[in-house]
Amino acid sequence: MDESLRILVMADGEHRKIAMLAQGKLMEYYEEYGDETTLVNAVILGRVENVSPGVKAAFVSIGQPLNGFLPLGEMQSFHALQGDKPLVSGTDVIVQVKKDAKEQKGAYLTRDIALPGQTLIYMPLNHYIGVSKRVDQPEERETLLAMGREIGEQEDCGLILRYAALYAKKSELLSELEQLKVLWVDILKKAEFQKAPVLLYREPSALTALVRDYATRYQLSVTCNDAVNRMPSPVGGLLWEQVSSLELEAVWRSASVDAQVAQALSRRVELGNGGSLVIDEREALTTVDVNSGRYLGEKGEELALTHNLASCGEIARQIRLRNVSGIVLIDFIDMKTDEERKQVIDCLEAELSHERGKTVLHGFTSLGLLEMTRKRTGVSLRETLQEPCKVCGATGYRNRIERDHKRE
Ligand SMILES: [Zn+2]
Structure with missing residues (x-):
């Protein structure tokens, strides 16, 4: 247990935003209503x-x-x-x-x-x-x-x-x-x-479930602005800190939680080495396109593997944070040998092993796409925070003549 996870809980009345970070990076994000003191939906022998x-x-x-x-x-x-x-x-x-x-x-x-x-x-x-x-x-x-x-x-x-x-x-x-x-x-x-x-x-809250699923593998620290949401039964090794809303907002801002959430809702994710990921979440299928940017020149083939390996961490994080489920197809930069493909599979598998979500890697398809499935748990980040666009019918396209169409 060498890693630690930081959980920020921003409560505002009945509404709670829960951000889980590892080394400053947002790994999971939830929003929920209701508090731990409610008995709504509890089943009781009376x-x-x-x-x-x-x-x-x-x-x-x-x-x-x-x-x-x-x-x-x-x-x-x-x-x-x-x-x-x-x-x-x-x-x-x-x-x-x-x-x-x-x-x-x-x-x-x-x-x-x-x-x-x-x-x-x-x-x-x-x-x-x-x-x-x-x-x-x-x-x-x-x-x-x-x-x-x-x-x-x-x-x-x-x-x-x-x-x-x-x-x-x-x-x-x-x-x-x-x-x-x-x-x-x-x-x-x-x-x-x-x-x-x-x-x-009694229904577990998102926070209770997070603690249940990660407390055995990670050092967890929870920073919360609300005493109401104190863990009902403190788990060993859990650090709990209650701060004022003002202090929490400052922590929230310095961790760039909102910006990281916004990024996890966008199609394109910059990788910081010139490359990027383009992620399309669809009902039946999520695709991840790995782009190298410009710097793969003459030594392209060799660099393809390096770049693919370097992308695995971010791919795993985005899949987890977005909480996508079902079939995921990843279009890595073309590699020539099965040995290289095997290395990428192993790397991605290791990156995915940190999370509680269940993912199965099925290997590369005949067209060179890495195929995987992730079990559905809860709703995706997009389903939590957005709804399908009614103007374009969630296709992302509209007729050219509808000039007055406003993007939502
Ligand atoms: Zn639209």
Whole structure:
């Protein structure tokens, strides 16, 4: 463990920006809403304290000072599937928090569990199929709805397809659904042997997940401007520093986080040796074009290998930072021998090994492109911060006559 990672967390109300740097270079970047104190989406084994037919609700102890409010009536599709078993005082019930407790009101609960993934929300107890409101094109909604119906029927569950599903293959949706189903089985198993009220599941925040995934391999230091986001259970070796927002902004600026994020959203990345990368992220495929710049002259062939090797670090970093997934094709500068290609593969593999993302290198295609696949985890940087251009239909082109078209 010779390397250290620096994590900056800039919290502004419920909004958090998380930047992870290694030796001053931005390696990963996330934005998220919600804070660690929220119980929204948490699944709890609660105990029914009393049932009040008058307000059509049950009051459920969930380990908070105020009992949670559980409406007796759920979505129609839930009752169609689960029947109308009456709630009885003193019995246990698995509930999920929809809204946190506030002042004199207890948390708002539901029995209709919905486990959110990145591309879809899995609802094990109903048969409802829906699409995120963020998908606003009717054709896209229709496509996702059709896919949702197909999967829901096959898997016997309810689903909501999220915005990121637009970018995902059916196999990716199915594999995420599989993970969520395993999670649900775990929750049910846990509920069997625990004494209510007890927390069965809570979504990890991006920061918690970063610490979980890297704390064993790296020395981590976290600089944060918000006490609320203190790690719930401090991990060994984690350095935690809380500073004022003003101090954090200064650190953020001197680390050029925003500029590095902006660069990771642009097509072209300068390599600092005259060369550059041109990265095109598309739905089905990401391509990386390695350009040598001008200096490959007469000794071109020999320099090709040197230049390709020198590019591997930045290629790996850009893939990680952009959080691209699926097929990636890298067009290195032409090399003559398999030995040279092997060296480049080994070099890239070593560079990629630092991250938690899972990448498989498939070797060079017959046309000399290095082919690799990266497993999808979460949304890409672009999906986090940008949306497809509605003017050009995300093609990047427009008709010549539309002179008044403004670039967004
Ligand atoms: Zn456009």
